[in-house]
Amino acid sequence: KEVLLEIKNLDAHYNVDGQPVSALQDVNFAIQKGERVGLVGESGCGKSTLLKAIMGVLAPNAQITRGAIKLREVDLLQASQEQRRQSRWNDIAMITQSALNALNPVHKIGDQIIEAIQSHRDVDKQQARARATELFELVGVPPQRLDDFPHQFSGGMRQRAVIAMALALSPEIVLADEPTTALDVIVQDQIFERLDLLQKEQAFSMILVTHDLALVVESCSRIIVMYAGMIVEKGPTHEVVRRPFHPYTAGLRYAIPDPSAEYEPISIPGAPPDLSQQIKGCRFAPRCPLATSKCELEMPPLVSSLASDAARQTRCHHADQMDQLRDRFHDQSF
Numbered sequence: 001k002e003v004l005l006e007i008k009n010l011d012a013h014y015n016v017d018g019q020p021v022s023a024l025q026d027v028n029f030a031i032q033k034g035e036r037v038g039l040v041g042e043s044g045c046g047k048s049t050l051l052k053a054i055m056g057v058l059a060p061n062a063q064i065t066r067g068a069i070k071l072r073e074v075d076l077l078q079a080s081q082e083q084r085r086q087s088r089w090n091d092i093a094m095i096t097q098s099a100l101n102a103l104n105p106v107h108k109i110g111d112q113i114i115e116a117i118q119s120h121r122d123v124d125k126q127q128a129r130a131r132a133t134e135l136f137e138l139v140g141v142p143p144q145r146l147d148d149f150p151h152q153f154s155g156g157m158r159q160r161a162v163i164a165m166a167l168a169l170s171p172e173i174v175l176a177d178e179p180t181t182a183l184d185v186i187v188q189d190q191i192f193e194r195l196d197l198l199q200k201e202q203a204f205s206m207i208l209v210t211h212d213l214a215l216v217v218e219s220c221s222r223i224i225v226m227y228a229g230m231i232v233e234k235g236p237t238h239e240v241v242r243r244p245f246h247p248y249t250a251g252l253r254y255a256i257p258d259p260s261a262e263y264e265p266i267s268i269p270g271a272p273p274d275l276s277q278q279i280k281g282c283r284f285a286p287r288c289p290l291a292t293s294k295c296e297l298e299m300p301p302l303v304s305s306l307a308s309d310a311a312r313q314t315r316c317h318h319a320d321q322m323d324q325l326r327d328r329f330h331d332q333s334f
């Protein structure tokens with residue numbers, strides 16, 4: 001399979017009151033062509049920061065201090081502003097959590113899509129409008145509503161319009177940052193189904209950020225689990241969820257009520273660490289039932305946790321004890 005996007009050794013921080021606050025640390029992963037990867041982890045762990053870094057739209061006080069973001073062979077972090085601008089929306093598009101932020105309230109939605117197309121493609125207004133019409137049909141909005149303003153749209157229709165905009169230039173990669181969380185459940189399902197269909201038809205690669213582990217299990221072949229700015233586990237979704245090798249992944253897994261299972265939902269006590277402080281060891285150690293003094297002193301590397309499967313990786317000194325911990329989860333003694 002062909003690797004489309006590769007993130008290598010990425011470190012980033014935010015400058016807050018003149019002090020660096022770590023946001024991403026040693027992030028490594030690759031996305032293949034046409035593949036869908038789920039990115040999960042609790043609020044504040046750096047999911048949006050990672051997508052913004054890939055898209056090249058980080059806040060001004062953010063700084064990438066190490067690593068590479070390679071689209072095919074090109075490191076986007078070394079590219080010129082102009083190359084980056086060209087690549088944005090054309091190669092990589094982003095669907096954000098709030099459609100309201102993505103749309104300009106004072107312009108007609110159709111005009112915004114037409115402008116986005118014309119800023120990247122040498123087409124006249126009529127051709128761009130034809131494409132916008134086609135896109136509205138694809139996402140399930142009547143094309144006559146191209147002439148509406150954002151406030152005339154329901155939340156669900158706005159999010160459909162944002163998806164249309166993201167797909168306007170047929171990007172190879174779509175970064176979907178909780179694309180449906182702001183909507184009610186029925187609309188969420190409808191929109192997700194549409195996105196699912198479009199992804200299959202158009203075969204773009206997708207990184208899906210969500211708090212909904214069940215959605216990842218249903219729809220993503222691979223999963224990346226983040227904690228406090230780091231990837232703690234990644235691999236084929238079903239294997240990671242069935243047999244987590246990182247205690248944090250197990251915590252996420254067993255936090256979900258499962259009527260068919262023999263365990264009660266649990267929650268991981270404690271809170272993520274203060275990332276304005278230097279942390280030498282494992283960032284999960286203060287909350288971890290397996291932590292030892294080694295964990296407090298040494299950051300574990302992200303390594304293969306199953307000799308038989310190099311794609312299955314975990315950042316834990318004690319991954320070999322996870323089979324026992326999983327039994328303890330069933331006894332609810334996290």
Ligand code: ATP
Nearest residue numbers: 014016023042043044045046047048049050059061
């Ligand atoms: P959520 O699930 O709530 O969307 P997230 O995983 O997307 O969370 P990020 O938005 O990437 O998390 O934020 C990661 C950390 O960086 C958080 O601690 C957040 O407070 C901090 N952060 C984000 N943007 C900035 C900024 N512009 N300046 C300073 N800190 C920031």
Ligand code: MG
Nearest residue numbers: 047048049177
């Ligand atoms: Mg976020």
